[in-house]
Amino acid sequence: MSRAQRIRDDEAARTWTGGYRPYDLVKEASIAFGVVLALAVGLTILFSSPDERSSTIKSWSRTAPVDFVTTAVSELDGSSGLAGYGPPYNHASEGQHIAFIHLAKWFGVNIAIDAARDLVLAPLRSIYGQPALQTAITRYQAASAKQQAAWTTAYTDALNKATVGAGGSVSVPAGDYGPVSTMMASLLSFAQSGGLDGALLTNKQFYATDYTKALLFMADGGVLTNRAQAEDLLGGQWGMMNETGSYPGQVWLWLYTFWYQIKPFSTSANGDILVMAVMAALSLGLVLVPFLPGVRSLPRRIPIYRLIWREHYRSLESVDAVSAAEHPMPPPAAHLSG
Amino acid sequence: MAAAIFNLNHHAGFIHWHFIQLSVPNVIAIVLMLLVFAAAILAPFPGGRRSGGAS
């Protein structure tokens, strides 16, 4: 189709000068609302909706105490996912980038979380009436970085041989862990009693709605991942589209999660920003369809429109036939043909 | 809690094809969309011939 034809086609579509039929818009909208309500209520009665209870730090520390303590030590010694994350939580790394575009770094750290201080030391300091624990914390903080690393590394290695005692306590083989073993035992007990969930929630005031610290702590351990794997919600399982149980999920995220399954997105350290860039471009493309050559002319090339408007075209043909019979066209003048 | 008629709180089935892995409920939703789209276009519309006609 030539550009001139496309412009003519476009202009012809501006107004409709043909016939109209009576139509009740409000009635149609009311019927549509009734239909949707019936469908929604029907689906509710048939299937309800999923509601799998949250994990808590309390439940995590009780059911998987070794995993909890291992994660806590990694937060303390800076080897956890959070500790090395970078912006917006800390400066441990520069965050993801595409070429010279370092959006994460440019926007910086604005949810500052010091993993060791905020997830381990501060909650331990808040435990009241345990002077031996406070002494242990002071001893840890006063030690050199090298000494601290020696203790935490030894303790982490020992956790590979840990056993769980009655009441959910964690025992490790004897070794030189300094104050770390005391601190971890207290943190575990605090978590198992439910105190750590609250301690990580409250900030400087009574009312709290921000679960960032508790969620990041749990995300560094296995508690959420193990449940997600069981429900096929992991990234490599196209999990972004999925819902818990056998419910339909977020089907509209199909293209977004698709990119994560293929290279280079699936193996790149900058996979997230790459996928976001591709999706931003495609989303812009969707919005600008009317301006994109090729994309805007596809509906004409693949004529599904002939099916949609088949009644209209048939009525045109019958009008043309009647008109041709009543008013036969003279042959085109020589200067107009060809 | 009032129970649903069909309890969907169990592990979903999955369809695997090469690297594509989709849950059965999601596949049902996608297939339904395609079928409904096709049906909407192909199904006859009542009163389609009753019209003032083109000019």
Add this chain to the structure above:
Amino acid sequence: MSASAERSWTVRLRRRAVAALPPEKLLPDGQPTYVASWIYVFGVLSLASLASIILSGTILALKGPTWWHVSSIGHFFNSIHLWSVELFFFFMVIHLWGKYWMAAWRGGRKRVWITGAVTFLVAVPCALTGYVSQQNFDAQWISTQAKDAFNAVGLGGFFNLMNFGQMYSYHILLLPLAVVGLVIAHVLLVRKHGVVPPLELEQKLEAASRGTDPHRSS
């Protein structure tokens, strides 16, 4: 009209509004004869689904975000809300497919397409904020996973999926306002421009360009 009425913002606004959308255009009682396909009902079905989402969401908001975990009536309305969202995306995508294959942006209707596409793109994060506001395991998982995408583009510090208070505010107020505003603009533009007429058949276009089509002036 008096000079003061000419200067009146109210009068000017009213004139522009009525000129663009006189009552018989805003609420017409006729439709073009070519509107004769079931594909045309998916716009209003999308609207109806949005109404169902808002209605069920309003009921959920009456008793707060914890209600549906502890009450079977609350769970019932949560289920309606969830299925309404599934229906909304179901009908909206079919509506989008239909409008694409009709090239419905023709004849000065590009803004209709644009507002519709942006509505879809805003509805996706609106749904996301809902998923992370559920206060259950699903919310925990989705928030801790999706945070990486937002952090990667520097938005995570301003849009924190793990901050329930913020996400709940976005979900029940800010993003629904955006969606509803876009939908209103979309529908008013459709009313203003009318439903797009059919594509001209190829042979008629060629005949028109040669000036031999009896239905077209050259």
